[in-house]
Amino acid sequence: DSGGVYDFVIVGGGTAGLVIANRLSENSYTSVAVIEAGDLVFDNKNVTDVYGYGLSFGTDIDWQYESAPQAYAGNKTQTLRAGKALGGTSTINGMAYLRAQKAQINAWEHLGNVGWNWESLLPFYKRSERFQIPTEDQCLNGAAYDIEVHGTTGPLKTGWNTGLLGKSVTSLINATYTSLGLPYRAESNGGDMRGFTRYPATVDRELNVREDAGRAYYLPIQNRTNLDLYTNSFVQRITWDETSTNSTPRADGVQFTDSAGKRRTISAKKEVILSAGALRSPLILELSGIGNPAILEQHGIDVKVDLPFVGENLQDQTTGAGVYSSNTSFSGTADYVGHFSVGDIFGNDTYDLNCTVRDSLLQYAATVVEASGGILDQKVMEKLFMIHYDLIFKDQIPISEILVSPGENQMAFSYWGLLPFSRGNVHIQSNNSTTPAAINPNYFQLDYDLKQQIGTAKAVRKLAGSEALCDVVTEELSPGLQSVPLNASNETWAQAIKDGYRSNYHYIATAAMMAQDLGGVVDTDLLVYGVDNVRVIDASVIPFQVCGHLTATVYAIAEKAADAIKSRYY
Ligand code: FAD
DSSP states (O other), X not given: OOTTEEEEEEEOOSHHHHHHHHHHTTSTTSOEEEEOSSBOOTTOHHXXXXXXXXXXXXXXXXXXXXXXOOTTTTTOOOEEOOBOBTTGGGGTXXXXXXXXXXXXXXXXXXXXXXXOSHHHHHHHHHHHEEEOOOOHHHHXXXXXXXXXXXXXXXXXXXXOOTTBOOHHHHHHHHHHHHHTTOOBOSOSSSSOOOEEEEOOEEEETTTTEEOOHIXXXXXXXXXXXXXXXXXXXXXXXXXXXTTOOOSSOOEEEEEEEOTTSOEEEEEEEEEEEEOSOTTTHHHHHHHTTEEOHHHHHHTTOOOSEEOTTTTOSBBOOEEEEEEEEESSOOOSBOOEEEEEOHHHHHGGGHHHHHHHHHHHHHHHHHHHHHHTTTOSOHHHHHHHHHHHHIIIIISOOOOEEEEEEEETTEEEEEEEESOOOOOBEEEOSSSSTTSOOEEEOOTTOSHHHHHXXXXXXXXXXXXXXXXXXXXXXXXXXXXXXXXXXXXOOHHHHHHHHHHHOEEOOOOBOTTOBSOGGGTOSBOTTOBBTTOSSEEEOSGGGOOSOOSSOHHHHHHHHHHHHHHHHHHHHO
């Protein structure tokens, strides 16, 4: 019995948290506790069903946070989904397994993150992965891969499920994308993403169930006696070692409410690791006295560490949809995706957009600085935005993702901007940990973000109207020619996009890994600046968006961080 004393206490048994729990408890002399607000969901059909995307939305395993009214998008609020279960958001997500573009991971190194680049992260992507080689049948239907970039012995099963749609649809959709000049890309997880692909998922092909962090990283090791899991337990704050003579504050545990509703504390002899997700970990820092003093003092919280960027730099993406009726019904898994560069989307207009954005960078920085209440710095934001601009216009990394879902008498396209400039924040609104936070992603704050969505919406219409699809697609249901006529102005498109968008649920950077003078909250070992033994290990630390989806990169980051922790102690 641990007696409530552990070497490591992990807050949040989600995507990243369970990687850390698994890796640290490999050493049987190391004791680890995971405290998770949600429950086990191994038998929850809304989780396991590989065709069940969305079934869990609005149920008790969805935090369904509410954003602040979005000032640049008609003042409406947005529902921000996140998983509340062992496995975290990996239990409710779309299961896409897509990493990132090389150049954008390399850009992390330009933010003061020595040792973080594509080459150094690739082994950790591989270490986490157990790639299930597609069957012959799946290959005939478009599943393709380069085994060099995949791991085959890690915990996380990736690949294609048994219900892969047939070859005829694959060729049809490929021809559609080709009509816009987008090449076919057989392997999209090797660091070059531009192109059309049939992407792999996090799936257990044998059992035909979702592969989530719980299944991959917890289930196989649940009997380790040095690992304790507290479910239905909600962490309020870190507790501090008041006897420490260290010059920097030292955490000695956390305070939480257990499954019986009782307020408790448990002790961490070595470290407290926050893995509560990008919309939670920064709040726990604030409630523990780490953050912007002005915010902490407003809520009567003693300042342990003056770290003004906690909760700042929030970046998310926005999703739109083009929905078409079809004279054909398709059933099975629809994992077709295209990743488009700025040139693919804007063609001859790319040069003009390039000039407009370059000329706007100072203004973008000023807008973001003002919206942050002066917390962010003009010169720093100019530097960050220049890196961001280079990724879009010089490196020409994908800026838009268009996902096709052929369904029952329907062909639906979802699309989102991969690299919005807009930045928002998330902060506590009270010193009571159950009070909802103020979450403001500032969608469409900067005009590039809207222009990119308009360009992509138009590209979707072109795809649907392409020769390849003309025998299949019958009518545009959404946005519809009534509200957005064929010759619609950009203003009309903008209105339709702002009326119809949703969050893409890819929240990052609220405790960003960057040099402190650039607005960072954690260092390259993901240790919180100014604290001896607290790390943040989850999507909060990702400094810039990735062109893939987040879990692949979250798993890899957590694998790398686990090594950093081990090397400190062993
Ligand atoms: P999480 O996995 O969210 O883990 C945080 C954990 O902490 C949760 O279990 C939570 O319950 C727990 N927690 C929070 N607060 C407390 C507290 N105070 N005390 C105790 N526990 C707490 N990514 C992809 O790669 N592919 C996709 O197809 C995809 N689709 C998505 C679809 C949706 C609807 C959503 C919401 C996200 C999607 N994503 C996708 C994004 C991706 O799943 C997440 O970014 C990623 O899982 C986040 O991992 P994390 O470790 O940062 O946080």
